[in-house]
Amino acid sequence: MKRYIIIALLISIGGLAFAQQEEVGGTNTERLGIDAAQQKLKEVSVEKFEHDGFWRSSMSPDQGYTTTRLFEGGPLGKKPIPEEEGLNIPDRYVLGTRVDYLHRGYSSFIMYPVRPIPIEGITKTISLWVAGRNFDHELHILIQDFFGRNFELYVGKLNFQGWKQLTVAIPPQAMNGWSGIVQRNYHYNNQMGIKIVGFRVDVDPMEAQGSYYVYLDDVRAVTDLFAEDSRDPDDMVDSW
Amino acid sequence: MKQGSFKAVCFVLLALIAINAAFGDENTINSTSVILESFDGDSEYDWKVMGSKFATKTDDASWPQSTVISAWPQALFGINREGKDLKSLGLWGRFDRQGFNWVDVYPVTKGGDEPAEIPIPGRIQYFDLWVWGSNLDYTIEAYFRDYQGVIHTLEMGHLNYQGWKDLQVRVPERIPQHKRVLPRLAALTFVKFRIWTPPWEQVADFRIYFDQFKIVTDTFESLFDGDELALPERVQELWNGNN
Numbered sequence: 001m002k003r004y005i006i007i008a009l010l011i012s013i014g015g016l017a018f019a020q021q022e023e024v025g026g027t028n029t030e031r032l033g034i035d036a037a038q039q040k041l042k043e044v045s046v047e048k049f050e051h052d053g054f055w056r057s058s059m060s061p062d063q064g065y066t067t068t069r070l071f072e073g074g075p076l077g078k079k080p081i082p083e084e085e086g087l088n089i090p091d092r093y094v095l096g097t098r099v100d101y102l103h104r105g106y107s108s109f110i111m112y113p114v115r116p117i118p119i120e121g122i123t124k125t126i127s128l129w130v131a132g133r134n135f136d137h138e139l140h141i142l143i144q145d146f147f148g149r150n151f152e153l154y155v156g157k158l159n160f161q162g163w164k165q166l167t168v169a170i171p172p173q174a175m176n177g178w179s180g181i182v183q184r185n186y187h188y189n190n191q192m193g194i195k196i197v198g199f200r201v202d203v204d205p206m207e208a209q210g211s212y213y214v215y216l217d218d219v220r221a222v223t224d225l226f227a228e229d230s231r232d233p234d235d236m237v238d239s240w
Numbered sequence: 241m242k243q244g245s246f247k248a249v250c251f252v253l254l255a256l257i258a259i260n261a262a263f264g265d266e267n268t269i270n271s272t273s274v275i276l277e278s279f280d281g282d283s284e285y286d287w288k289v290m291g292s293k294f295a296t297k298t299d300d301a302s303w304p305q306s307t308v309i310s311a312w313p314q315a316l317f318g319i320n321r322e323g324k325d326l327k328s329l330g331l332w333g334r335f336d337r338q339g340f341n342w343v344d345v346y347p348v349t350k351g352g353d354e355p356a357e358i359p360i361p362g363r364i365q366y367f368d369l370w371v372w373g374s375n376l377d378y379t380i381e382a383y384f385r386d387y388q389g390v391i392h393t394l395e396m397g398h399l400n401y402q403g404w405k406d407l408q409v410r411v412p413e414r415i416p417q418h419k420r421v422l423p424r425l426a427a428l429t430f431v432k433f434r435i436w437t438p439p440w441e442q443v444a445d446f447r448i449y450f451d452q453f454k455i456v457t458d459t460f461e462s463l464f465d466g467d468e469l470a471l472p473e474r475v476q477e478l479w480n481g482n483n
Contacts, residue, residue: 051344052383052385052391052431052432053383053391053392053393053431053434067388067390068390069388069389069390069391070389071389114393115340115342115436116340118293118339190336190337191337237296237336237337237444238337238338239334239335239336239337239338239442239443239444240442240444240445
């Protein structure tokens, strides 16, 4: 009897370890939201925070005020996208936001581009580098789907030191093509996908005091470019 | 009125006059009109253009493109009977997709590639730019950087009109141009112009022209004992002389 108990225990521990490994491995983008027969997954750069005045920030004036600007620098752990190597794409700046709280309490602030940032293809995951100063604040990404409907997704807590890359998976659209985050339009294969409309930080009320600094860099997406890349070279451009 | 009360009233009045005199020069203004860029090739800057993600690229060319052309607003220079060498900056853009595309028009050092920011003399009050529009519903913005490195965007208006038009904008008080510590003047720098296309407007092929970027600025600075030590270039000179 004892032997069976030990074997059962070993099996369950092994199973747990396996399950842990699956979780540690992160999101399997190959398996996420497969809704087409063929996929061509590619990591693309969405925003490197290189253009002055493109990002702003705001919070409720009851709670405090924010200042946003670009700073030279960046995370050392950032690896360039293979296709971008040697292209001399500028990557000098990061986005910095300073929040000055007026009083402690439940509050949040958003950092947003002045116009939505479209991501080509069917987006599977979005990642970005964040320096969050080890606060218990929570980062959310704000997106718009093909129909212009707003969604927010939880990215992670900012309780770490220095730079860290955070990743969030975009839930696949419902089978009926209307519910959830809809990314595909069967009429046009160059206008599908989602748009990024901002990042929101929900502030931990115990730490909402004084000044808070947060830095963002290098927003990337893993996206299915099959439809975009399969576009015929002789197909006309709808931009007139 | 009792004598004591009269004295008190006089004292208060004198104090008010003294306070007014002390801060009176805050309101002194010396407005000056300065042409920051004539686009005639006589400034220390060249102008470049850059487009957003979906700017058209073919095997032969890529857009946006810019060039200096012999054209000018007649409202400003007439028919140029004197035959002056007047120029304006031309911009030619194409995008593959309709949407929120943008084109940046920014200064670079003469003959260089690195973006350069144009320092603004004094405290800017108004700025204006002559822009030729072809009735496309684009918007144009001007970007200024304050002394803390924060960018301020000022919308100059829509380009949905025909021909040359002087787009004038007042610089609002919310943009800081002075600070508490010396030197008090915290001048802005001009960063770039940005043209936005809205999703409902065609972007297949368009041309826009710029001429005479001009500002009205207040160049008055209050004098005080030791104001020389608040002039950055003079301070540098003095410190260099000491070494």
